[in-house]
Each structure stands twice: as C-alpha cells, then as structure tokens.
Amino acid sequence: xxxxxxxxxxxxxxxxxxxxxxxxxxxxxxxxxxxxxxxxxxxxxxxxxxxxxxxxxxxxxxxxxxxxxxxxxxxxxxxxxxxxxxxxxxxxxxxxxxxxxxxxxxxxxx
Amino acid sequence: xxxxxxxxxxxxxxxxxxxxxxxxxxxxxxxxxxxxxxxxxxxxxxxxxxxxxxxxxxxxxxxxxxxxxxxxxxxxxxxxxxxxxxxxxxxxxxxxxxxxxxxxxxxxxxxxxx
Numbered sequence: 001x002x003x004x005x006x007x008x009x010x011x012x013x014x015x016x017x018x019x020x021x022x023x024x025x026x027x028x029x030x031x032x033x034x035x036x037x038x039x040x041x042x043x044x045x046x047x048x049x050x051x052x053x054x055x056x057x058x059x060x061x062x063x064x065x066x067x068x069x070x071x072x073x074x075x076x077x078x079x080x081x082x083x084x085x086x087x088x089x090x091x092x093x094x095x096x097x098x099x100x101x102x103x104x105x106x107x108x109x110x
Numbered sequence: 111x112x113x114x115x116x117x118x119x120x121x122x123x124x125x126x127x128x129x130x131x132x133x134x135x136x137x138x139x140x141x142x143x144x145x146x147x148x149x150x151x152x153x154x155x156x157x158x159x160x161x162x163x164x165x166x167x168x169x170x171x172x173x174x175x176x177x178x179x180x181x182x183x184x185x186x187x188x189x190x191x192x193x194x195x196x197x198x199x200x201x202x203x204x205x206x207x208x209x210x211x212x213x214x215x216x217x218x219x220x221x222x223x224x
Contacts, residue, residue: 004152032210043114044153044200046212089152096166098143098213100152 004092006101013080014109020076021104023090027071032093035064035075038103039086047075047088080108112137116201116216123191123223131186131221133201136214141165142184143213144176145200153200159184160206188221196223 005024013019025033032051036044048057053068061078077084087103115134123129135142141160145153155168159178173189182203188195198220202213 006152034212036212036215043215043217044202044213046214049210049212051210096158096160097155097168099155100145102150102152 004090004099004101006088006090006104008104009102010105010107012107012109015081017080017108018076018078019080019106020074021088021106023073023075023092023101025071025073025090025092026094027069029094030068030071030092031095033066033068033073034091034093034098035073036089036091037086038089044089077106080106082108082110084108114201114203114214114216116199116219118219119217120220121222123221125191125193125223127191128187128189129191129221131188131199131201131219133184133186133203133216135182135184135201135203139203139205139214140182141204141206142178142182143202143204144184144186145202146170146195147198147200147218148194149197156186191223193223196221 007022035047038044048064050066055066064075066073085108087105089103091098091100117132143158144156147153157167158165162178175187178184198218200218202215204213205211
C-alpha cells in the first residue's frame, strides 16, 4: 500500500514568517519524490523532483530535503509572501505509480 | 511550447451514463497519467499511458478505461457513472513514465454525476 501522508493539513501564517511542512512515504522501493504547488483555479505546478537520499533542492525562497531511509521529505518556505498561498502536494513514485498526499493548504496573511 | 489542455472544463452527467474526457499532452511528452481528485483528498492515480500502452493502473474498476493516440493525446472513459464518480479529473503529461521528471498538469475536468 502506497500511503503518502502530509502534515499539517492546513497552515495560516503571517507575511514574513518562515514555515515548513512534512511529507511521509514508504521507505521501501523508493524511486522519486515530487513536490507540487497548486494555486486555486490553476493547475498543479512542479516545484521539485528528488531522487537521491540526502537531496536538497532550492528554488528562490522555497527549499526541500529528502530522507529516503526514514521515508520523509520537508518543504521549507522562508519569509512567506501572500503569493505563496496555495496547496502544496507531495507525490511518491514507485513502479510507474505516483501517489499523492492530500496536501498542505498554506494561507499567508498580509 | 504548449501545456496540457483538458476538455471539457465542466460536465454534468446522469447516473448510468458514459463520459469521455480528453487530454492533449505537452509537446515532447510521451506519457500521460490520469488522476481523480475528490473533495478533501489528494489526487488518486487512475492509470498511466506510455507510447499508447497502459503502463500502470491504480485501484479503479474496469469501467474506467483509457486510450492514448499516436500524437500522445489521451482519453479517459467512464462507463455506468455512479454518484461517487463526481470529482475533478486531472491529466498530467511527462517526458517519460519513470517519475524522474516533474509532471505537467492540465486544469482538470470537473465532472458532476446527478
């Protein structure tokens, strides 16, 4: 069973706060872990694709880490801005089957 | 480069009917995956097509079927619609089916079954 868990379900922060969320996934037969940002009324947009244990990726104020041995990934947002408000989805890939978590809904208040 | 286009954007069907949803993949992508997203849940994997062949399937009954065409566009067909099939259906394309590249998603088709 490919269960992907994300926490928290939702998060409200003030502009300028830094925040992070967690994605947990099965640690066996790992192939890839994806992070997506999904803004309301838009399509999910790929942020990171991570394949190696210990991977760290960064795009502007957003970064992610990966631990495949213990089955978790963290997404960090430094200095949150209102435009960061979105649902952040992680997806675990194994055997051509990519399973998504339910997402973390982030709201950044000005 | 064009993105992923899905049609129609919204659809209302009656229980027991059949529906076909369409997806055009991004230029250069040969793999299309379909997902169902019910309210409050993450996208659930339906199936993936790679070079016109089914390349993986999630836990959906056989009345969910698909096709991929030589230009790599794809269709999702659902027969004998049930009320629980009401959801957002997302299509995503990628350069390969292996997951080493990020998927490009369409905006989805919102299906309502009444």
